[in-house]
Structure formats: C-alpha cells, structure tokens
Amino acid sequence: MTRDQIIDWIRRYAAAIAENKVQLTELDAALGDGDHGINMDRGMGEVAAKLPGVAGSDIGAILNTVGITMLSKVGGAAGPLYGTLFMRFSKETAGKLELTGSEFVGALAAGLTGIQQRGSARPGEKTMVDALWPAVEMLRQALTDGATLPAALQVAAAAAKDGAAKTIPMQASKGRASYLGPRSIGHQDPGATSAYLLLAAAAEAAQAIPPNASV
Amino acid sequence: MTRDQIIDWIRRYAAAIAENKVQLTELDAALGDGDHGINMDRGMGEVAAKLPGVAGSDIGAILNTVGITMLSKVGGAAGPLYGTLFMRFSKETAGKLELTGSEFVGALAAGLTGIQQRGSARPGEKTMVDALWPAVEMLRQALTDGATLPAALQVAAAAAKDGAAKTIPMQASKGRASYLGPRSIGHQDPGATSAYLLLAAAAEAAQAIPPNASV
Amino acid sequence: MKKLINRPEDVVDDALHGLQRAHPQLLRVYFEPTYIMRADAPIAGKVGLVSGGGSGHEPMHSGFVGRGMLDAACPGTVFTSPTPDQMLAATRAVDGGAGILHIVKNYTGDVMNFAIAAELIADEGVPIASVVIDDDVAVQDSKFTAGRRGVGTTVLAEKICGAAAEEGQPLARVAQLCRQVNACGRSMGVALTSCTVPAAGRPTFTLGEDEMEVGIGIHGEAGRERRPLAQADEITDILTTAILKDLPFVGGDRVIVMVNGMGGSPLLELYILFRHLAAICDQHAIRIERSLVGNYMTSLDMAGCSITMLKVDDELLRLWDAPVATAALHW
C-alpha cells in the first residue's frame, strides 16, 4: 500500500464517519451516551483537514499525526483507543513510503495490541476489539494463504463487519455499555461499527487508484 | 337575615368555592398565575372548619373570624381583599344576632369600601369590584324600592353575575392581569367570579331555612 | 408532572423541614404561622430585615436568611403571597429594638399583605419601614398596570441592605439604601418553557417548540410578547437592550450584573448568556464590577433566565462585598 493509498484510506475513513455519524450516535445512544458519531466525526474532520499538510511525509509520520489528532480531538473512550491504534501503527511504519502486506498486518496488529493494553478488553466484551481482532486474524490468514493486500483487506473488512454484527447478542463488560448489564444485549456496539468502517475504508483505498496518485 | 342564615351563607360560599375551584383556577391561569381557586378553597375550607366553633357568637364576631381566617389562609391578592371585606362587614354588625336589609347593605357597602381602600380599584378595572359594586348598588336600590332582603339579594346576585360577565371585554389595570395589557381582554376575571359566588350564596341563604335553624 | 415531591399540598412544608435539617447552624424554621429566622436573631440594636413572597422561587427568600442578609423570610404557598400573620410573627421574632425593614416585591398580593402587617406592627409601636421593589422593565409602569413587578433586584437589595443592617446602620439609612438599589436596578426575563405548579399538575401555559415568551414574570404570568425562539446572543440582546435603555445605563457606569436561571435551565447556558452580556457592556463602556450567575430567583422548573443590572457606587460595592453567610450566598 503506497503512501497515497494510506492517505486515501484515512480520507475515506473520515468520509465514512461523516456519512455514518448519525447512525453511530444512535447506536451509542442505545448503549452509551450518544456521542460516538459526533466525537469521531469531530476528530476525523480535524484529521482530514491536517492531511494535506503532511502528505509529503512518510507513512509513519502521517499516521502519527492522525493518532495525535485523534487523541486530542475525539475525547471519550474512542479518542485514546483510536489514537493509540494509529500511534502504534505509526511506530511500526516509521520512515516507510509503501507497506507490504505483512508490514501492514504487523502494524495493524500492533495497533490492536495497543488498544488492548489501554482498554484491557478481550474479544467478546462488546467493544471495537470484536471487529478489529477477527479483521487482523483474517488479514494475516489471507496474506499467509497468498492473497494480495487489496484482496486480503476485503476479507478483513468482511470479518470486521461480521465481528461488529456479532456484538449484537453480546452483553457488554467494558465501557459505558457495561452499566446496562443484560440490557446491553440486542444492540450493535458503536465502536465495533466504526472499527468496521476503518477496515472497509482500507479495503477500498487498497483497491482504488488514489485521487492524488498522479500528483 | 338571622345569624344562622349568615352562617349558612358562609357555608354555602365555601361549598361554591370548592365546587368552582378548578374553574376559578383556570380563569386565573388565563389572566394571572392560576391559583385563585386553590387559594380561595384553602381559605374557605379553614373558614368552614371554624364555623361550628363560633356559631354561638354574634354576627360581627362570626364574620370577624371569617375575615381573619381568610386574611391568614388565602394569601395572594384575594386574601387581604376578602379578609378586609369580612372584617369591615363584621365591624358594622358587631353584637347583632339578626340583620335588617339596610343593615346588610350597609355592612356590605362598608366591606366594598374596605376593598377599594386596600386595592384602590374602581369599577372598570377588571377586578372583583366589578361584581361587588353593581351588587351593592342594586341591593340598595331594590331595598329602597321595597323589596324584601331575600328578593333584593336575588337582584344583587344577578347584578354581580352580570358584572362579572362584563369583565370579559375589559382590559385589566389592577392586579396581575394588568401585566397582560390588551391580552387581558377576552377572559372573565376570577376575583369577580368568586365575588359573584359570594352574592349568590347570600341570596340562597336568605331564601332557605338554614339547616341548623331549628337547633 | 415530573416532580420530586410527596403530596402537592405539602411541598412547602416538606421543603421547609428539609431546609431546617440542612442548615441548622444558619436558620430556624417555624410553623403556624410559617417563617424562617436566622439562627441568632434577634440581634440587639440591629435593624431587622424581613422579606417574603410565594414559594417556588428558591433559593429566594429562604436561602437568603442569615448573617449579612435577611433576618427572616415568610414563604407563602407556591406562587402565592404569604399572609400578614406570618409577617407579624417573623417581625416580632427578629425585632432587635432598632426597627424593621420589610422588603416587598411589587405584586398586588404581596404589597397588600405586607401593608396590613406593617399597620399591625406599627400599632405595636415597632418602627417599621417598607420598600417595594419594582424593577421589571417588561411591564410599563403606568396607571394601566399594577406597576412594575419586583424581580431580580430584590436579591441584590437584600444583600446590600443586609450588609448595612449588619454593620449597625439605622433603619432610615437601610431603607434609603433599599430605595437606592431599587431606583438603580433593572431586570427582564424570558421563558423557554412554562413552569408546572404542583397543585395544578400541568403547565401554567404552553409554548410551541419554537416559541419563547419575552418579559415573563416569575409566576408563569405571560410576558410582554411571544416570539420565535432565538439563539442565546439574541435573547441577551433583547433583555439587555431593554434594561440599558430603561434606566438608562450609560458609558462609565459601574454595575453588578446577575444572570439568573429560572430553575430548569442549566448553569452552562447561563454562562453562555453572560459572555454576550459582557460584550454588550464592553461596547457601552459599562464596567461589570461584580456578578452572580446561577439560580437565585426561580420559577419552579421553568426553562429560561433573567438578567438584572444594578448601577453601583463605591458604597454599594463595599456593602456587596461585605461578608454574608446564608444557604445560597456565602462569602
């Protein structure tokens, strides 16, 4: 994945968040405090505004900016978690202008580990981890099986979507939704949903010719 | 009018207030603060409870108790106004066990004067004066014309009813309703309405054989 | 009706029992007749300050009883003026021999009940002065009205006169200060929703989702006009313009301002109003010397606010800054 595709990924993610802002907020109103879409959109809006300024940097520097911006602009639980994901991803990709499949999955896995260290959620606790964990697993598996990164990201996005959907019958034991106890059952986790959008954006970016590729 | 009829008057008035509590309150909600029925009912409830204890006193003493009780239990604008009416009425009837027509109208007129001294409202300002003033006038007129007190009180009650109805097109210039300016037009004044009930109760009591007349 | 109450007819008594238990060091609550007295009254040689009015405006007046402010408050039932027997009992209880000042808000009921009480007190030979506060610019003061309503300036008058009384100033001076505060204070309010009187059980009036009532009273009385709901800055403009024009306040004036919540509007919103109010004062070269932001004179659960501005001099400011120890104001 090239630097421009990475930028395209983030831009597509920002657009997807903006598009799904209301839906994410409604999911969070059912399980939490009804701000997930608003928070993510505020943060990703800031990120999108900063992208042109860092477009000439390496992937690590670009994603460090993404991580720091999310950390300081999203707030709530999602801010430090996504911030951590991108900052860890950035550490793994410092100085790089293009990522191989195994570099990408390694960086994403490092990001997930960061999220789990920060929030100590394991799969099954009805959080974004339930979308990210199967995505990383399936991404690694597909690449091992010889798939190209674009193809493997398609598989990973599908796994994330599936993982997000599987949070519906779960009872939350992490985050604000855990206060609901059994009443948390029956709703899809907003963070898992925004995490699926992240993977879907990556799959699209990997497939597409980035708009500024020719620049 | 005998002492027992006076007691019956007050008892009937308390009952009429209780019955019209909601209507009086609704009139006051349109023109003021929506408490006239509640306040009058609280006060007249206390008055009714005190009547048995003073039933053996003279008319002046009985109505002094009525006035003081209203003064201390009704509150708002109506409390001191009705309190003043009964206390002035009581002064005029001290020591009496029965009232002639002219004694009754004299005492009622003194009560009205008291109200006007306290609140400085003249007829036409959309207050209880608009019911009381024509009632006193017509009562005096009917008695002068030779009517019995019961008959004259019928006339007075009709005049009070008419006076209360005539407050509808008036613009208030006294009391809380005056804040509404022209918006006070179109609603009947609650205090004029409760004043009509007072005259109606008097007319009924004068006509009826009081329940404890034989005791 | 969504209220934390027991029986509607008990709200005032229930709350007064709670008030007594919450502030045993500050005040004593008496019943039949009902009044609230500062714990250390009567204070020999000090002018006694007595106020009162309908309940439902808390913390006014019960929350202003204490050192440096009121000696006693007489609460009526919700939105209904208290009665002369309460005022008489309160006045007797706090009489320290230097006379009594009644601070009365200009509502027909309050004025008449306090007037009767004052007559009875004067009959007992106690020196008594009454000052009626009528600062609401939403009402035209003319022979076609009962005069302007007493609103926010009452809070400032009680603080300032309380300080003067506390330092031993004589009745004539305390009363004169009260008249000065009334002459120099102006207020106006706006409602975004009606309040609901517990005994009535439903809103006193109805406002559309996109309407507001400008120039509202504190008892759910209708205001000057109904308008489309506006943003905070425009609301602040409407209220402040009316206030500034009325006194008028002019460049160089020094003011105490109060942005008061009506009970159902969060503090966050009151500070939003304050921001623009301060900008307007800057534009007019009016200097905000002190400020109060919060719920001081409420109208049950009404959403809305009022703004009060009081022109002050050094002496009023000194009295404002003097120590006060009540449930609602303390410094």
Add this chain to the structure above:
Amino acid sequence: MKKLINRPEDVVDDALHGLQRAHPQLLRVYFEPTYIMRADAPIAGKVGLVSGGGSGHEPMHSGFVGRGMLDAACPGTVFTSPTPDQMLAATRAVDGGAGILHIVKNYTGDVMNFAIAAELIADEGVPIASVVIDDDVAVQDSKFTAGRRGVGTTVLAEKICGAAAEEGQPLARVAQLCRQVNACGRSMGVALTSCTVPAAGRPTFTLGEDEMEVGIGIHGEAGRERRPLAQADEITDILTTAILKDLPFVGGDRVIVMVNGMGGSPLLELYILFRHLAAICDQHAIRIERSLVGNYMTSLDMAGCSITMLKVDDELLRLWDAPVATAALHW
C-alpha cells in the same frame, strides 16, 4: 430543544468565555487546549489539583476552581471526556513544584485520557498521582462492568483534597485523603426525565409520564432499572437504602451528605428529599455533620437528583470546613 445556546457546537467555548468574564478574580480560561486555572496558580510548594471531564455537569468542575479546591479543570465537549493535551497543559500551568494530583471520575474515556496524560507528565519528571473516584452504588463493581461510575463523591473529594493541598500537605498525603474519601463515599441517582445533548437536539432516552430511571448515570446512561414514578420520600428511601447498605453506614457514623440536583429539578424539591433523608439518618443514628443541597454535578437539563453520603472523621470535617473560594462553593 429549548436551550439558551447559540450553535450547538459552540456551547462549551461560549460558556467558558462567559465563565471568564463572570469570575475574573477567581480564574483564567485558556483555549487550544482548553483548561480553567485558578487565577493565582501556580502556587509554589503547593500540590496542584487537576480534575476534568465532559461538560454538561456544571458547576462541576469549572465551578470548583479556586482557592481551597481545584487548581485547574479540563472540560471536554458535552458528556465527552477531555483529552490528554488539555490535562498536560493544565498540569504544566499549575505545577508549583510539589507534584500534581489528578482526580478522575471512573469512566473508561476519562480514565484512559487521564492515564495517557499522567504518563506524559511523569515523562517530564513531574511527580504525579491519580485517584479514580468510583462511588456509584447503582453499578455492580465486578469483572462484568467497567467498574462503578464516579459521581457525587467527586465534589466532596475535590473540596477536601483542595483544603489539604492549600495548607501545604504533601502529594502522598493529599492522594491518600482522596482515596479515603472515595473509600468512604457512596452515591446514587434517579432521573425523572432525560437530558438533551445540544449536538443531538433531542432527548437521549425517553421515559413515560409515570416512569423514572433509578440508578442513572450523569450522561444520560440508562440506570439500574426503570420503575413507576414514586413520591419524593420513596425515592429518597430507594437511594438511601442502597447507599447505606453498600458501605455500610452504621449507627454512630458521622456523615457529610449531598442532595444534588441534576439540572432541571428545582431547589424546593431537593429540600423535600433532604427532609426524609434526615429522618432516615435519625432512624439509623447516623449523624449529619454537614450538608450540601443544590446543583453541584448536573446532567444538563435532566430532572432528577442524586444523593451522596460520605463517612467522615474529625480530620475530614476540619478540611471540609476550611475556607474555599470558587464560583460554586465559597465559605
């Protein structure tokens, strides 16, 4: 949505500008990143107290910045935890050389953001302690939850630790006091209505005319259970019983109690709750030493309340009584 606001996205900044103008003697407001600092910070040799959280709970925390309480507060957007850059800037600004205490309410977002900030601050060599407040008995503290929420005890902890820091106690002691307060404080709340987040524009949840939500959080999170709307005394029973059982509080205990309004409930109603709360304490021979009644930790315009009880000893009481000068608490 009936709110005194301009654009929903500006509510926090607008209010902070107002806060600055209303309290220039007490505090300074900074933007990008946003924090509120007491006017005379940093104070050399004093432990710096920093707290923060989502906005919409005013006066918490901005109203608690000042002498004897917080050195700085970091407000997030409405109901959203603030971010590490705010905490870092605030901490640097108030660092008086004696270390910093972060008082954090137990919400995943708050805890994580403060944790990141603490790591960054520790990297700079500043002694830092963090105490997480988790006093809400409505939430079971188990591995199946994010732990108990931090609610009313936070206010009491900030006052008591602020007093200890003000008199020069060292960081370890101030942090230990904070843990003691957290260990001895318990709270629970009830909502009669939802709040409406300005950016959302409609109520977070819906409650029927005759329903209440018991064990509510301060962000419109659902509570422990939905019940038929009850009278004030029964609500007080429900909250107090849960609180008393939990610590447990027993006969002979001395307590500070807070009856806190959620923003849309009038003060009158809070005193009604206090009445029965005091009666329950009497029954259990628990002695109410001090009390707070009012809106201290709100949830925008939500109607409802919470009760907090803190078991105290002479030392906590002494620190409670120590002078404090903030916008919301002053004595």
